[in-house]
Amino acid sequence: MKTPYDRDSLLRRNELEDIRQALVAAETQLTSFANAIMDADAALRRSREARDAGPVFDVGPDAATRRFEIIRLTRELARLEDEIERLRAALLVKFEALRPIELASEDYRTHRS
Numbered sequence: 001m002k003t004p005y006d007r008d009s010l011l012r013r014n015e016l017e018d019i020r021q022a023l024v025a026a027e028t029q030l031t032s033f034a035n036a037i038m039d040a041d042a043a044l045r046r047s048r049e050a051r052d053a054g055p056v057f058d059v060g061p062d063a064a065t066r067r068f069e070i071i072r073l074t075r076e077l078a079r080l081e082d083e084i085e086r087l088r089a090a091l092l093v094k095f096e097a098l099r100p101i102e103l104a105s106e107d108y109r110t111h112r113s
Helices: 004-050 063-112
Strands: none
16 A cells, blocks of 8 residues: 555655766766866877977967866866765755655554554
8 A cells, every 4th residue: 555655755766866867977977077187188298298309388389278178177077076976965865854754654564564
């Protein structure tokens, strides 16, 4: 027999699943941006190594663009890390809110049997 607690539990589980999916998407983006930062850093390193007789700093015609891109990607990475932390906190809150409903539903089933 379904109880009001079962319905609330289902709704909360759906909310948790939505949060989990958002967390997975944010982590995927985070991985993508981390890879882009590593690729940009590797490109800078390669261009520096190619000019080992030249100046220490990257002074190529597109160096400023590459530095700007690394800075932009680093900021986006930080934003995504913050978003992941926010989603994890929301997920924890939802789990804590779900626990009493599950316990009450189990108690109801136990006492009805």
